[in-house]
Amino acid sequence: MPQIFSKKANTYSRVSLFCLLALPAGAIMAGMAVTRGPAQTNVGMPLDQPVPFSHKHHVEELGIDCRYCHASVETSAKAGVPTTETCMSCHAHIWTNSPLLEPVRKSYETGVPIKWQKINKVPEFVYFDHSIHIARGINCNTCHGPIQDMHITWKGQYFFMRWCLECHREPEKYLYVNPRDPDKDPRQKAFDLYSLNKYGEDLTPIEWRNLEGSDLKFSKDQIAEGEKLVEKWGVKVKQLTDCWTCHR
Amino acid sequence: MFRRLRTIRARHWIHLVSLAGVAFAATGCHIDMWYQSKKVAQDENEFFRDGKADRLPVAGTVARGELRHDDAFFTGRVDGKLITDLPARVEVSKELLERGKERYTIFCSHCHGAAGDGKGMIAQRGLSLRRPPASFHTDRLREMPLGHFYEVISNGFGVMYQQGTRIDSGVGAEKGKMDRWAIVAYIRALQLSQYYDASGLSAEEQEKLGIPAPEQIEWKNAFTEAQKKAAGSKPEEGGH
16 A cells, blocks of 8 residues: 655645744734834824924024923923914014915914824823923933934834833833933933034933933943932832823 | 533534624724823814814913912012012022023023023024014113013013013912023123123133133234235135
8 A cells, every 4th residue: 555645744744833833923923013113103204294393403403492392391291382482483583484384374373273293192091291201311312212313203212001111110221310410400411412412512322322212221330320310319110110100 | 500501502602702702893992092082281172263172261360379469579560660689589599590591591592692692593593683682781781670581581572572481480489480580680690790890800710711811812813813914815716
């Protein structure tokens, strides 16, 4: 009686066994890649805005402080999109004839706000507060990406809960004192970064990382420093990962 | 109850499982938590003509603890006259001036310049400004009562828009917030610093200020003269 299975059958069975495991795993990974990709999260995608406002021009080239427009960022939950009047406090005097600014002038005349497209949004069951993050010296760019390099603003981070927790679990990895003036209130150092960069000051590695909004890499010394700061500023690490810290 | 479970046959199980699947598919994916039916700051609300969900309180509303009873502090005027000194509640300290410097840099320096000379970045770029931003180092502003600066920050002046919506009025002054007065104090400090006769200082102090010693000035002048001569003696290249 001839053999029913040829010698190749062994290989076929191995390949099909492998595929049986690998295909579902591959499908899951592909799905994960899609949900984490820019098509889903909008990270790195500039959106069409009614006015092509350039952060690069206003922050880096002109050197306007973040807080001139986002005035409530230090004191309230919302950084706030500036009112039309804020735009007009300069643009009533310069670029007064620019057609690009027509929506701004129209909004000022009619009192109807400009409808900006929202770039950074957390779900409405998340109660994010800008003021406490600024008070502890977390830089704007850590969450918003290298804003001083953006002509049309794009989203810097994907804002997954896992990403929030990276810092909330180990805040010591993200806290640092102002290397130029260790005794200074940490609040100001985030904003100083932009002007230091503008005027070509030598930035320390940690400042560079924060300015570029890149993934942070930690040295042991820095973590030790961070642990001291956690204690000094009374950061309640255990509470940081409680549900009600961000959800109510 | 368990006895009853045992009596459920296989095909019943299939029905139950598929029913659960349908129920999950019908209800499992909804976004009413992501977009809740509530309004937060800067939301849209079509109910109002301007489309804003943010509403201002009715004119004349006084929030608890925010009664502005101190005219000098909240308007910069007493009996209609600008006050010449800081209000009694404002204590000049290093912290106040540092706060003033920080706030001045954020809100004022773009037009009035970091040194208060009216040569800020906007002033330099706004080539067609009919009324350029004021320099604080004129006799008129040096003699101006302090209340004037508070008033200008709060209400604007000439072509300058009001900055009061963004700079703290001092309503919560008990908590140490008085950004407008901090800026006013800093402006006066700027005026004093730029109008100070430095010749009375010792050489060391002058050096700290960055004022070059007389012999250095002479040398510098000679150097620029020499440079000018050198540039003038060069044969002129063809113009375009």
